[in-house]
Amino acid sequence: MNAPDLIEDEYLGHYRRATETGAQWWRVTVADRPETYRLEHGVDEGDRPGAVDMDLVVDAENLRAKLKKWRREGFAMQSADAAGETSASAADRLAFMPELQRAAALASAAKHRQREEHETSVRIGHVDVRCGVDNPLVPRINPAYLFSMRFNDILEDIVENRRVMLIGHTGAGKTSLIEQVAARSHHGVLRSNMNGQTTVGDFVGFWTVKGGETLWVDGVLPTAMREGLWLIVDEIDFAEPSILAALTAVLEPHGRLVLKEKGNEIVAPHPSFRLFATANAVGAMSQFRHLYQGANLMNEAFLDRWRVYLLDYLSPAEETDVLIRTLAPHMTRALAATLAAIAADCRAAFAREDLSSAFSTRRLLDWAELMLRTGDPERAAGPAIYAKVSPEDAALIRGIIRHHIAPAG
Ligand SMILES: Nc1ncnc2c1ncn2[C@@H]1O[C@H](COP(=O)(O)OP(=O)(O)O)[C@@H](O)[C@H]1O
Ligand SMILES: [Mg+2]
Known part of the structure; x- marks a missing residue:
């Protein structure tokens, strides 16, 4: 496939054809995005210039097709000289203010956006969140x-x-x-x-x-x-x-x-x-x-x-990080990884319905904190876990903990 040729500047301008009551015209200008063109259409009644009644943006290929069609339909390009001062300026005069207003609105929106992003947003993850x-x-x-x-x-x-x-x-x-x-x-x-x-x-x-x-x-x-x-x-x-x-x-x-x-x-x-x-x-x-x-x-x-x-529970790796961050500097990675694995096993048992109580990150953090204070996982599990669940659940969780932690020698 051939790359589309760049449309030469010579294609930009006015195309007119006379009608019974006046003239019909197309105006071709460069649009905002690269390699796109803006086409505006209007009908002049007698000497009274008409407003733009069609406004579209097309790519180069599309523009070439239009130019061919217009030529067939009898539109002729008006060179700056041939157009004469009055007819060339009639459409331009009308088009100027709407165009300026559009450009000004775009500029103001861009500035506004920039200011907002700059002053009052915070980046969380990959996203800028506007601050309150x-x-x-x-x-x-x-x-x-x-x-x-x-x-x-x-x-x-x-x-x-x-x-x-x-x-x-x-x-x-x-x-x-x-x-x-x-x-x-x-x-x-x-x-x-x-x-x-x-x-x-x-x-x-x-x-x-x-x-x-x-x-x-x-x-x-x-x-x-x-x-x-x-x-x-x-x-x-x-x-x-x-x-x-x-x-x-x-x-x-x-x-x-x-x-x-x-x-x-x-x-x-x-x-x-x-x-x-x-x-x-x-x-x-x-x-x-x-x-x-x-x-x-x-x-x-x-x-x-x-x-x-x-929203699933954090992965064991993520939960390990949270344990370390929450209980720094005493929580080591090895301890944290074991505790996260215990939590994951308890959740699997919950999903299987072997356990009737969920094992939240909050519960895990609380247990870990108490364990650092007492030096005793079993004792810490009393108020943090066992007392909150049924005796059957407590027995099952105790088994999971023993599976991961051997008693002190
Ligand atoms: N991504 C996380 N990072 C750190 N801690 C977390 C995270 N997700 C949950 N937690 C901990 O787990 C606790 C329970 O979470 P919560 O939002 O109350 O759960 P839910 O609303 O789903 O019941 C929180 O208070 C927090 O301590
Ligand atoms: Mg909640």
Whole structure:
């Protein structure tokens, strides 16, 4: 295949043909992108110059085809001399301001973008996340937190203001991922757990009487929307239908909330508002539903309004790193690797249903910390693990630990 020839500058210019009532013209200029051309069309009535009524961008090959067609149709190129001052300037005069306005808008947008990137964003993983304003709801940074490369897509979605649902076993790191992104980008976070007593009043708002006055109190959803906070709806698979109904409207991009109870007041989302959900037993996690008693199936139409990510536990290598970082300088790599392997074995037993309790990174960190204090894994496992699970589970976990750690000689 031949490389397309460069279109010579001589092709740029005006092409006109007379009509019964005036003239029809095409104007060819260089477009923004390399090797593309802008074609503008208009019709002049008598001496009255017409506005551009067609505006397209084509590549070189396309332009050559057009030139051929125009020639066939009787368009002739107007040389600067032949065009004469009046006709050449008529179209140019009209075209100048729209073109300038477009160029100015592009320039201003580029400058704006540059300024934003420069001043108020922070790089997390591979993604620049726009910073919010510090406030008491900004979570604390966990310096040991590990951003896995797997999280980059989720970060992109946060930047694009997508609704993100994280699904995975308890303690896999769903909530902390969002909190740690918020901590680093200075966004306040509200959490609302659906596996408890959260009512639609808590969530959307309610009327109350205070000092003889009736007052409306915003729930967490309108509060987060108005104030540009990040709202995490935890364990959404336990939410009441009325809460899901309130959420559905807000799941659309720029979706507004209608407070029916408050005379249909409309709450528009602040640009910083973000909405997240976490769930244990939804979608790809439905196979584990029996482990999460009482979780509701979520219908696909509802799930389709979210980007749903399955968050697995950290890999043993990642968890080893987190142990070392969290418990530096005393936690050695060899110790950490063994503890991470124990956690992985417990999780495998949980997935097989041999164990009825999940083994979270939090539990592992707590056990490790206590072990460094006591010098005794078994003693440390008492308050960190055994006392929290059934005797059967404790016995099984004790077996897994003994499999990895020989008793002191
Ligand atoms: N990527 C990570 N880096 C460091 N620690 C983590 C990471 N993921 C999870 N953890 C630890 O595990 C704990 C439990 O995670 P959490 O987000 O509460 O889980 P979930 O919301 O899935 O139940 C966190 O508090 C944190 O200490
Ligand atoms: Mg959580």
